[in-house]
Amino acid sequence: MKAIQIGGITPLTTIDFPDHLATVLYCQGCNLRCQYCHNPELIKICSGAYQWLAIQHFLTRRVNLVEAIVFSGGEPLIQPGLVEAIQWCKQQGFKVGLHTSGSLPKHFKAILPQLDWVGFDYKAPPSVATVITGNRAYYKKCLSSLNSLLQSNIPYEIRTTINCQLLSPDQLLSIAVTLASYKVKHWILQSFRPGNILNTELNQKSHYYHLEQLLPDIKQYVANTQIRYY
Ligand code: SF4
Numbered sequence: 001m002k003a004i005q006i007g008g009i010t011p012l013t014t015i016d017f018p019d020h021l022a023t024v025l026y027c028q029g030c031n032l033r034c035q036y037c038h039n040p041e042l043i044k045i046c047s048g049a050y051q052w053l054a055i056q057h058f059l060t061r062r063v064n065l066v067e068a069i070v071f072s073g074g075e076p077l078i079q080p081g082l083v084e085a086i087q088w089c090k091q092q093g094f095k096v097g098l099h100t101s102g103s104l105p106k107h108f109k110a111i112l113p114q115l116d117w118v119g120f121d122y123k124a125p126p127s128v129a130t131v132i133t134g135n136r137a138y139y140k141k142c143l144s145s146l147n148s149l150l151q152s153n154i155p156y157e158i159r160t161t162i163n164c165q166l167l168s169p170d171q172l173l174s175i176a177v178t179l180a181s182y183k184v185k186h187w188i189l190q191s192f193r194p195g196n197i198l199n200t201e202l203n204q205k206s207h208y209y210h211l212e213q214l215l216p217d218i219k220q221y222v223a224n225t226q227i228r229y230y
Contacts, residue, residue: 071085083110121160
């Protein structure tokens with residue numbers, strides 16, 4: 001089997017795969033450098049803390065207890081062994097979800113038919129996408145992946161992390177306009193969570209706006225928009 005590097009695990013969660021009890025496997029390594037990343041220890045592309053064999057033993061004891069396995073990260077799509085790991089999970093009877101930045105469109109499109117649910121990060125409009133992710137190619141690739149996702153029939157959630165220093169109200173509204181043009185129906189605004197993040201300067205509240213006040217305008221474009229607080 002090709003290698004899959006797992007850097008962390010949440011054994012049981014009710015919030016990472018809608019309406020399912022799930023286990024989250026955090027893949028080690030990421031191709032982006034998001035300033036607000038709250039898993040900075042998972043960014044480095046290296047060996048993970050967990051052996052896949054140990055994960056398999058762990059998961060086989062949870063068949064009939066856990067309903068879904070979610071591959072998160074890091075960016076799971078950089079893992080050469082992801083397809084085989086997903087197939088193994090399916091053989092055990094688990095549903096499979098994926099959290100992704102959408103920055104690897106070819107890998108994403110190829111793996112989509114294997115998935116039961118996708119949590120898709122649409123991080124920023126083009127004007128600030130590079131500033132937030134540190135990757136100049138991100139925005140174009142994200143759009144390509146979004147197209148693939150929306151053309152599939154796979155349930156999804158589009159998520160955007162809101163840090164008021166990185167994303168202005170106007171920029172947030174411009175995302176809403178773009179998502180509406182793609183006919184996105186369900187959008188989650190994730191409030192920024194200060195703490196152990198890549199750019200710790202973002203922990204200072206130098207600038208702030210209330211998401212709730214923007215919601216009526218945003219909902220004119222994407223009706224089912226919700227704010228998620230952590
Ligand atoms: S927040 Fe950005 S840098 Fe961190 S794991 Fe996700 S995509 Fe990678």
